Amino acid sequence: MKFIPNSIIKESMLKEIGLHTIDELFSDIPKKIRINNLNLPDGVSQQEVEKRLRELGKKNQSFYEMPSFLGGGIKPHYIPAAVKSIIARSEFYTSYTPYQPEASQGFLQAMFEYQSMIAEITGMDVANASLYDGATALGEAALMCNRIKKRKTFVIPKNISKDKKCILKNYTKGAGLTIKEIAYDTKTGKIDLDDLKKNIDDDTTGVYIENPNFFGVFEDDVDEISSLVKEKQAVFVVGVDPIALGITKNPGKYNADIVIGEGRSLGNPMDFGGSGLGIFSCKHEFIRQIPGRIIGLTEDSDGKRAFCMTMQTREQHIRRGRATSNICTNEGLCALAAVAFLSWLGGSGLEKLGRINFEKGQRLAKKITSIHGFEKVFCGVHFNEFVIQCPDAAKLHKKLLSNGIQGGLILDDIFPELKSSMLFGVTEIYSDESIEKLVSILKEGT
Amino acid sequence: MYRSAVYDEPLLNELEEKRNNTYTPVDVLPSSLQRKEKINIPDLDETQVIRHFFRLSQMNFGIDSGMYPLGSCTMKYNPRICEEISRWDSFAMTHPYQDESTIQGNLQIMYELEQLFCEITGMDCFTLQPAAGSQGEFTGLLLTQAYHESHHDFERNEIILPDTSHGTNPASATMAGYKIIEIPSTKEGTVDLEILKKTLSSNTACFMLTNPNTLGIFESDIEEIAKIVHKAGALLYYDGANINAIMGKARPGDMGFDIVHLNLHKTFSTPHGGGGPGAGPIGVKKKLETFLPIPRITKKRDIYYLNHDYPKSIGKIKAFYGNFSVLLKAYIYILLMGGDGLKESSEIAVLNANYMKKKLVDSEKYDLPYKELRKHEFVLSCERLYKEKGIRALDIAKRLLDYGLHPPTIYFPLIVKEALMIEPTESESKRTLDEYIKALIRIADENTDIVKNAPSNTSVRRVDEAGAIKNPILTWKSL
Numbered sequence: 001m002k003f004i005p006n007s008i009i010k011e012s013m014l015k016e017i018g019l020h021t022i023d024e025l026f027s028d029i030p031k032k033i034r035i036n037n038l039n040l041p042d043g044v045s046q047q048e049v050e051k052r053l054r055e056l057g058k059k060n061q062s063f064y065e066m067p068s069f070l071g072g073g074i075k076p077h078y079i080p081a082a083v084k085s086i087i088a089r090s091e092f093y094t095s096y097t098p099y100q101p102e103a104s105q106g107f108l109q110a111m112f113e114y115q116s117m118i119a120e121i122t123g124m125d126v127a128n129a130s131l132y133d134g135a136t137a138l139g140e141a142a143l144m145c146n147r148i149k150k151r152k153t154f155v156i157p158k159n160i161s162k163d164k165k166c167i168l169k170n171y172t173k174g175a176g177l178t179i180k181e182i183a184y185d186t187k188t189g190k191i192d193l194d195d196l197k198k199n200i201d202d203d204t205t206g207v208y209i210e211n212p213n214f215f216g217v218f219e220d221d222v223d224e225i226s227s228l229v230k231e232k233q234a235v236f237v238v239g240v241d242p243i244a245l246g247i248t249k250n251p252g253k254y255n256a257d258i259v260i261g262e263g264r265s266l267g268n269p270m271d272f273g274g275s276g277l278g279i280f281s282c283k284h285e286f287i288r289q290i291p292g293r294i295i296g297l298t299e300d301s302d303g304k305r306a307f308c309m310t311m312q313t314r315e316q317h318i319r320r321g322r323a324t325s326n327i328c329t330n331e332g333l334c335a336l337a338a339v340a341f342l343s344w345l346g347g348s349g350l351e352k353l354g355r356i357n358f359e360k361g362q363r364l365a366k367k368i369t370s371i372h373g374f375e376k377v378f379c380g381v382h383f384n385e386f387v388i389q390c391p392d393a394a395k396l397h398k399k400l401l402s403n404g405i406q407g408g409l410i411l412d413d414i415f416p417e418l419k420s421s422m423l424f425g426v427t428e429i430y431s432d433e434s435i436e437k438l439v440s441i442l443k444e445g446t
Numbered sequence: 447m448y449r450s451a452v453y454d455e456p457l458l459n460e461l462e463e464k465r466n467n468t469y470t471p472v473d474v475l476p477s478s479l480q481r482k483e484k485i486n487i488p489d490l491d492e493t494q495v496i497r498h499f500f501r502l503s504q505m506n507f508g509i510d511s512g513m514y515p516l517g518s519c520t521m522k523y524n525p526r527i528c529e530e531i532s533r534w535d536s537f538a539m540t541h542p543y544q545d546e547s548t549i550q551g552n553l554q555i556m557y558e559l560e561q562l563f564c565e566i567t568g569m570d571c572f573t574l575q576p577a578a579g580s581q582g583e584f585t586g587l588l589l590t591q592a593y594h595e596s597h598h599d600f601e602r603n604e605i606i607l608p609d610t611s612h613g614t615n616p617a618s619a620t621m622a623g624y625k626i627i628e629i630p631s632t633k634e635g636t637v638d639l640e641i642l643k644k645t646l647s648s649n650t651a652c653f654m655l656t657n658p659n660t661l662g663i664f665e666s667d668i669e670e671i672a673k674i675v676h677k678a679g680a681l682l683y684y685d686g687a688n689i690n691a692i693m694g695k696a697r698p699g700d701m702g703f704d705i706v707h708l709n710l711h712k713t714f715s716t717p718h719g720g721g722g723p724g725a726g727p728i729g730v731k732k733k734l735e736t737f738l739p740i741p742r743i744t745k746k747r748d749i750y751y752l753n754h755d756y757p758k759s760i761g762k763i764k765a766f767y768g769n770f771s772v773l774l775k776a777y778i779y780i781l782l783m784g785g786d787g788l789k790e791s792s793e794i795a796v797l798n799a800n801y802m803k804k805k806l807v808d809s810e811k812y813d814l815p816y817k818e819l820r821k822h823e824f825v826l827s828c829e830r831l832y833k834e835k836g837i838r839a840l841d842i843a844k845r846l847l848d849y850g851l852h853p854p855t856i857y858f859p860l861i862v863k864e865a866l867m868i869e870p871t872e873s874e875s876k877r878t879l880d881e882y883i884k885a886l887i888r889i890a891d892e893n894t895d896i897v898k899n900a901p902s903n904t905s906v907r908r909v910d911e912a913g914a915i916k917n918p919i920l921t922w923k924s925l
Contacts, residue, residue, distance in 0.1 A: 002783060002786075002787045002790060002791070003522070003525060003781075003791075003872070003873055004790055004791060005874070005875035006874075006877075007790060007792050007794060009876060010793070010794060010797055011884070013600040013801050013876060016801070017801055017802075022797065025796045025800055026692075026696075026796070026820050028666050028694070029664055030666060030668070030669060032669065033668070033669065033697075033701050034693075034696055035694065035696060035700070036788060037568060037785060038693065038785035039565055039787060039788065040566075040780075040784060040785030040788070041785065042784040042785060042787075043781070043782050043784030043786060044781060044782065044784065046782065049778055049782050050527065052529065052532050053534075055776065056555060057465075058538065058547065058551065059549065060549050060552055062536050062539040062540055062698050063539040063546070066544075066548060068544055070543045072543060074541060074542060075541075081491050082495060084533075085496070086495075086496070086500075086503075089499070089500070089503040090508055090509075090524075090717075091503040091504065091506045091508045091510065091719075092503050092508065093506070093508070093524070093719050094508030094509040094510045094524055094717050095719075095720045096519055096718040096720070096721065097718070098719070099516070100507075100844075100852065101911070102842065102847055102901050102904040102905070102906055103847050103904055104506055104507060105505040105506065105906055106501075106502035106503050106504065106505040106905075107720040108512045109502055110502050111720075112457075112920075112921075112922070113457060113458050116458075116921040116922040116923065117487055119647055119920075119921045119923065120485065120486050120923070121485060121487070125920075125921070125923075126644040126920040126921060127719070127920075127921070129729075130721075130722070131646075132578065132764055132769075133765045134765065135762075135765035136577070136764055136765075143621075145568075161847045163762050164453045164605045164765070167765070168762075170760060170761060170762070173588075173591075173623060174620070174622045175621075183766070201900070218479055223478060234780035244484065244485050244702045245481075245485075246481075247471075247475060248475065248479045248480070248481055269533075269538040269771075270538065270542070270616045271540075271541060271770050271771040272537065272541070272543050272549070272766070272770040272771075273542030273767055273768075273770060274723070274764070274766055274767065274768050274770045274771065275723035275769040275770075275771050275772060276765060276769075276774075287918065287920070291643040295920070296915075297914070297919040297924075297925070298909060298910045298911065298913045298917075298919070299910050299913060300906040300907040300909050301899070301908045301910070302906075302907050304454075304906055304907070305454075306906040307909075308911050308914050310911065310914040310915055310918060310920075316616075317858075318612075318613070319613075319617075320616040320617060321616035321617060321619065321620045322620070323620070325621070326581075326584055326617035326618040326620075327578070327580060327585065328578065328579065328614050329579065329580070329721060329723075329724040330578075330721050330722040330723075331720070331723045332718075332719045332720035332721030332722045333717075333723060334722070336719075340495065340499055343487070343488070343490055343495050344492060345487075345496050345709060346488060347484055347485035347487035347488070348466060348484075350485055351481075351485060356471075361571070362474075381475065381476055397545070397834030401545055401547070406541070406545060409543055416522075439871075439913070440594040443572075444594055
């Protein structure tokens with residue numbers, strides 16, 4: 001079974017078009033570079049492959065075998081069976097980018113609904129149909145700021161993930177942007193407003209903040225930050241966790257211009273870090289500058305409601321070297337999971353989910369900080385992640401691991417000033433048993 | 447005759463029966479961040495949600511529905527086993543920051559996948575990080591930059607491309623900060639060596655090439671091309687979108703390419719997912735290895751590590767380690783196919799394309815500009831039909847939908863007028879190919895009005911795309 005139906009009739013097909021051998025079809029490849037075979041093993045049966053993959057799977061510890069309390073922007077969330085069943089429809093997943101709208105109304109309508117929901121929860125007017133992940137969305141946002149305001153400095157908080165900083169640097173190098181980092185307040189874990197004030201000037205194209213930020217802390221001085229940015233006529237970019245938007249006001253309410261985020265938590269598994277879902281939304285006035293696919297509602301020739309990709313003149317397949325981005329393949333199926341997830345939850349469900357995550361975050365922090373030697377590093381109100389300073393993070397990690405638990409993310413490498421600290425994360429999916437187990441091992445000490 | 451399901455399916459927000467407008471804020475939140483009102487997302491029952499998306503799925507055409515010969519997109523069958531295994535908890539429920547000792551399975555898969563790609567392409571090492579082909583291109587160009595800079599060569603600010611190149615090539619080059627020089631193809635539809643020689647200079651960073659090119663023609667002068675590009679001190683980049691044509695027959699590494707990207711959602715059979723997720727791994731020659739993104743996967747005494755210790759690396763291009771679920775599916779696919787299966791895929795993909803090409807050219811309804819022998823795809827022109835009957839490539843595309851056949855890529859590459867770019871892949875049976883050929887021949891003879899007013903058997907008739915641009919309605923709030 002090789003998924004090649006014409007394999008058994010190739011001789012007669014060759015004959016029909018006046019050829020004798022397969023090699024004749026490759027006669028235009030110079031002999032010197034022609035090869036006869038790949039030096040790989042022959043294919044094996046599906047049964048055999050499944051067996052091998054089971055063995056490989058056993059070499060991993062999944063969340064259910066070893067609960068992990070890792071923060072840092074990626075955590076497991078519950079995925080309803082309904083969502084799994086929707087994205088498993090092969091009419092959806094075996095289709096491509098909907099270049100032919102008449103044959104793709106299903107996916108197009110779903111993406112229009114995705115855009116509508118993302119715009120709603122972020123408080124923006126429009127959203128695109130997805131980017132690769134939250135980190136590349138930041139790179140694209142910085143480039144978009146530069147298209148809107150032709151200035152050369154993009155301002156970010158010091159406390160964002162290392163991956164994001166590096167990706168941002170790579171994405172903005174070609175445009176010649178300088179990245180400026182703003183300190184965080186060492187007490188609250190929030191952005192240092194004085195440092196921000198000092199660093200926004202007439203060369204600032206955009207300012208990025210995250211809410212909640214990398215330390216899990218809510219940035220609540222948002223109105224002040226927003227006015228600082230607007231005073232200098234820079235573009236205001238906010239990164240969000242969509243689950244937190246269930247309980248907080250949306251960035252539209254504090255005058256953000258572009259809202260981005262990692263949308264994986266909406267119906268997509270952790271998948272060892274990929275595939276992610278880059279959320280990208282903005283105010284209406286900037287729609288011509290958006291990167292990536294956008295779906296619009298229109299009519300067919302009978303005047304019936306219909307959907308299609310729109311404003312394609314921004315995109316690489318039309319505009320080539322002058323496109324707003326090079327993105328072609330995006331994360332369509334992950335966006336489909338997100339819209340299915342949000343419609344399964346409903347507005348009320350998202351509010352409830354946000355609340356549960358918030359409360360679980362508070363409860364776990366309280367339990368951990370009640371143990372002698374474990375302190376919350378920042379006093380700012382946190383969502384479902386928080387930083388804990390503990391006696392010996394590296395040793396603790398090993399101890400937890402030997403007890404079948406993956407502890408928080410050790411921050412020493414990323415923020416050397418936060419010595420022996422762990423970024424813990426928790427969501428609705430964590431059982432009381434696993435939380436109790438974590439706490440009891442922490443109590444034992446190292 | 448084909449008929450698509452037609453539902454006047456309301457939008458999700460139109461399905462809501464009753465709205466509960468009460469919202470109780472979370473009082474311990476800072477007041478400046480308190481949400482004060484309901485989130486305006488409809489509250490529906492699971493029964494409504496499932497029916498909605500089920501109906502939408504029935505108004506969507508996938509490879510499982512029928513032939514989908516989009517040129518340069520390699521729409522091949524997606525084996526079910528790859529889907530199923532990729533959803534197992536042992537893979538899907540692993541965290542990228544878990545202790546290395548608890549993710550040895552994932553790391554082994556990634557390590558071995560890199561080795562497999564090295565053998566298939568003839569390159570020395572791979573990174574699996576890029577999320578799609580175009581991100582792979584961008585990564586390749588960052589590597590190009592790092593390479594020249596490491597030689598204290600800061601003058602190379604130009605990328606050369608043939609006029610047949612994919613749109614992502616120039617777009618990626620611009621993003622990486624390069625100036626683009628597009629060179630015209632020869633009468634044969636291939637790279638013009640003389641023009642290339644004249645265009646190459648001490649400013650050239652890289653020449654980007656697809657081989658076979660987007661006309662489906664193998665660039666037979668490739669060894670000479672590699673020689674003159676390298677002589678000018680530039681690098682040679684392989685856009686791997688079309689590698690389904692040559693697996694087990696020739697390798698970009700042997701042709702002299704320095705950097706290669708692969709589209710796993712094309713050649714390695716991972717589903718396109720309605721536009722993603724994909725994966726665009728990058729392979730390079732030894733001289734570029736030190737610049738590859740981190741972490742690299744290394745192996746020492748049968749233990750796999752995420753190695754960050756590459757000080758000259760360009761760093762990261764995407765969060766974590768790439769689209770792992772896609773990588774996993776490609777790995778399974780390669781195990782299933784083996785070296786013999788991959789080779790046969792390319793052989794039959796090329797046979798299928800040449801079979802269709804011959805039958806369609808013989809019908810004398812369509813013309814084949816440029817060279818005769820094609821690889822996995824071919825580009826026809828219906829310019830004659832346009833002149834004689836006013837029927838355009840777009841009309842033919844729409845009429846094919848009435849026959850339950852997905853149209854080919856149209857109006858690309860740009861050097862062919864009224865282009866139909868057809869890539870059948872190895873997944874289609876002769877019966878399906880014949881059906882497609884028959885439909886294309888029949889459409890050429892059909893009444894012009896029928897063709898120009900097509901489609902009528904789809905869930906909607908021809909969509910007013912111009913109207914969508916004139917009056918952008920991008921969310922349901924704008925209705």
